[in-house]
Amino acid sequence: MMVIEFAILGMLVTxxxxxxxxxxxxxxIMFTGIYSFLxxxxxxxxxxxxVSFTEAxxxxxxxxxxxxxxxxxxxxxxxxxxxxxxxxxxxVTVTGCALIYGTLDMPPMGDPNDxxxxxxxxxxxxxSQTDMHGMPNVVTAILASYRGYDTLGETTVVLTxxxxxxxxxxxxxxEHVEAEL
Amino acid sequence: MTDFxxxxxxxxxxxxxxxxxxxxxxxxxxxxxxxxxxxxxxFAAAIILYGLVFGLAAVKKVAPPIVIEKLMAxxxxxxxxxxxxxxxxxxxxxDYDVLEHHFLTEYHFPSGQHLGIFLVECxxxxxxxxxxxMIFYTFAxxxxxx
Numbered sequence: 001m002m003v004i005e006f007a008i009l010g011m012l013v014t015x016x017x018x019x020x021x022x023x024x025x026x027x028x029i030m031f032t033g034i035y036s037f038l039x040x041x042x043x044x045x046x047x048x049x050x051v052s053f054t055e056a057x058x059x060x061x062x063x064x065x066x067x068x069x070x071x072x073x074x075x076x077x078x079x080x081x082x083x084x085x086x087x088x089x090x091x092v093t094v095t096g097c098a099l100i101y102g103t104l105d106m107p108p109m110g111d112p113n114d115x116x117x118x119x120x121x122x123x124x125x126x127x128s129q130t131d132m133h134g135m136p137n138v139v140t141a142i143l144a145s146y147r148g149y150d151t152l153g154e155t156t157v158v159l160t161x162x163x164x165x166x167x168x169x170x171x172x173x174x175e176h177v178e179a180e181l
Numbered sequence: 182m183t184d185f186x187x188x189x190x191x192x193x194x195x196x197x198x199x200x201x202x203x204x205x206x207x208x209x210x211x212x213x214x215x216x217x218x219x220x221x222x223x224f225a226a227a228i229i230l231y232g233l234v235f236g237l238a239a240v241k242k243v244a245p246p247i248v249i250e251k252l253m254a255x256x257x258x259x260x261x262x263x264x265x266x267x268x269x270x271x272x273x274x275x276d277y278d279v280l281e282h283h284f285l286t287e288y289h290f291p292s293g294q295h296l297g298i299f300l301v302e303c304x305x306x307x308x309x310x311x312x313x314x315m316i317f318y319t320f321a322x323x324x325x326x327x
Contacts, residue, residue: 049215053215137210155217158309
């Protein structure tokens with residue numbers, strides 16, 4: 001099991017570095033698709049199959065298609081910047097160091113004494129069986145029932161994002177859309 | 182993509198199973214992993230795959246943009262409407278327990294919580310499918326109108 005986990009994490013790092021060094025945008029998009037698939041596998045290893053579904057469908061599927069269709073509107077090559085930019089380099093280095101420093105405080109994975117298993121309310125898991133009349137999926141129970149307001153908000157965010165994309169991308173060609181309908 | 186018969190045939194074979202899997206993730210979400218968001222994106226992925234292989238005009242015939250536009254808001258309305266319905270039945274907003282009806286319990290007819298979660302997940306699934314499809318339409322449609 002550990003072999004698979006280290007292999008996937010290693011491939012994730014390799015893919016990320018490859019994407020960052022790449023100038024050919026078409027290949028970079030393909031590599032982001034690969035990255036999403038690897039992330040989906042990683043989520044599966046972390047026992048989060050629903051997150052894995054989402055990553056595979058959105059990350060590897062839909063967003064790759066959207067990036068490719070964006071690419072058909074723009075160019076295929078990233079412009080080369082010859083200038084060395086010290087300030088962004090410094091910002092990235094400091095942020096990276098801070099993130100790595102932050103991981104040092106993370107509790108070990110799968111420890112039953114982790115804050116996430118103790119802090120919000122372990123009662124969710126214990127109560128959901130009686131509250132939900134035997135519905136086995138605690139994740140769905142928490143998302144849709146205990147935190148139904150949150151999920152309503154998230155759905156509204158998705159709708160708002162969709163409306164925003166429509167408003168931005170459709171501007172100035174209403175007559176074309178009308179003709180198609 | 183008329184030059185690639187293998188891709189067209191394989192796509193036609195696969196799409197029903199992708200749709201079926203989306204429905205499985207949607208309606209089996211209480212028992213297995215999944216739910217509205219996941220089912221929505223899988224359903225939208227099937228529509229987008231159809232659009233990629235058979236062209237934008239074909240997919241717009243299957244899922245007309247004017248319907249998809251309405252569905253974007255309809256999903257949120259289903260979700261919020263469930264909340265309003267629970268208020269109307271005398272509970273709090275999204276308090277599914279008031280949907281309890283003790284109807285055919287021996288046949289495992291869904292309890293109030295089951296019914297409420299089912300309805301709001303349907304709302305989420307509809308909105309996510311519609312938004313993803315609509316974003317694809319607007320991106321892909323731009324290429325055709327210079």
